[in-house]
Amino acid sequence: MDIFIFEAAGYYIGIEAKYIYRVADNVSIVPVPLMPVCYEGLIYYRGDLFDVIHMGRFMEKEGSMLHDDPYIILLKWNAEKMGLIPDRIVGIKWVEDSGGTGAVFNKRGDTVKLMTPDGIWKKLAELSHGS
Amino acid sequence: MSRTSIRNKLILSFLVLLLLLMMVIAVINRLTDDYYTAQAISVALALAAGAVFGGYFSRSIVRRLNSLSAVAREVSRGDLSKDIPLLSQDEIRDLEEVFASMVKDLREMILDIKNVAAKMEETNRTLSSLSGKVLASSEEIDESAMAIANGSEKQTLIVQKTSLIINNCLDQMDAAGRQSAQTVLKINDALVKTGTGETKARQTLGYLDNVLSQIAENAKPVYRLSNKVEKIRMVMDVMNEVAQKTELLSLNASIEATRAGEMGKGFALVANEIRSMAENSKQSSREIRRIVDDIFQDNNAVIQALRKSEEDVEKGRGIIGGMVETFKEMVSGVKEISSEVKTVERVTLKQVKEIRGLLSHFEALSRLAQQNFVSTQKTTVGTRNQKEGMQKIVALMQSLNTLSERMMASQRRFRLRGD
16 A cells, blocks of 8 residues: 655654645645634645645644645545645655554654544544634 | 425425424423433424424425326326326426426327337238239239240140141152152153053054955955855755755655556656655755855854954054044143143242241241240249248238237327327
């Protein structure tokens, strides 16, 4: 299974590569009021609107200050669209399916937390709204 | 009535008595025949006549003597008012006259004594008053002399102290004069050194100008380096951007290749390689950027240091310029001080000269004060002696007064006519 791996708040997070639409940069984000803290806003990319989520904050931790890659990972699935802001992009790796839990992906033994876009969306809906 | 002596009286009286007896005896002899009877009667008559005559005569003398004795007794009691009766015409009359003359002389003498005593008393009183005043005056003179002596002693001490102070003052003024002379020498040295300092400061100013121009010259390559580093940074930014774009492109290529499935495997490998190269390129560009940033920072630090040096040198130049001005002012100030110190030296020497004259006057004054002190001491001794003499005079006056009183008392014992 091809997994798109990125780093956020010290976690390695993996999303199945089929959900990844594109990686974009230098896109202006329009803030949306009364949304959770991790919700950055909306972007318009090539005719589509994407909800952008800061993954560091989403992981209920302060986002790391790395931001080496000011990229936004754009996801599309079932006509849903979402953008994720990682701290760092690792790349696409082939890992064995371990049933949705963690999977080792490098020699150091770091595990990847596999997530699905629906899972992210559902968890986002459970978060309290901001001011 | 002429004088008759007692002897003549006695002889005459005896003759008369003898005549009378003879006449009586003759009568008796005629009348009597008895001789013895006649003799006896005659003797008896003679004895009787002798007794009567003797008694009468002796009584006459005793009576006058008693009278004289009574008067003499009165005189002895001090009563000179009684007159001496001049009753006799014989030798007792002489006695009475002599006694009367004596009483008269005594009366005159007592009167004289009384007058003299009264005058003496009055004189004594006057003298007592005068001596009291003289004594009081002597005491005042003594006190004044003592006060003058004390004043003279204090004056002598003050004059001596003042002389000492003036002497010390003179020593200090001499020292001040010497110090002024030394100060003038030192000021001259300071003038020379200040001039040298001004010259050195001017030279330093010239050196600083050279240093400033040198720094400006040396700073030019650094500024050029800074510009070049800035250009390198810009190039590095471009390279970094290219690497980022390449990485992004490779990421998206990988995503597309994954989406292509088995057909995209080869492309995915290529995309991964490109991404890897882009990563390396990005890493390298980051490294270069860091190095360039370090160079840039170091260069900035050098520029800052150069600017600081320039500012410091400029400040130093300003300070040394100020120092030159200060040295100029110091030279003029030191010249003024030199002339003022010379004036002070002249004035001090003049003052020393005048104070020396003053000191000689003070020494003369001190001698005069000492003489004055000695004179007042002598005056004090004289007034004390005078006081003692006056006290003796007063004592003598008192004894004289006592004598006068005693004389008056003695004189009062005599009673004169009219008392």
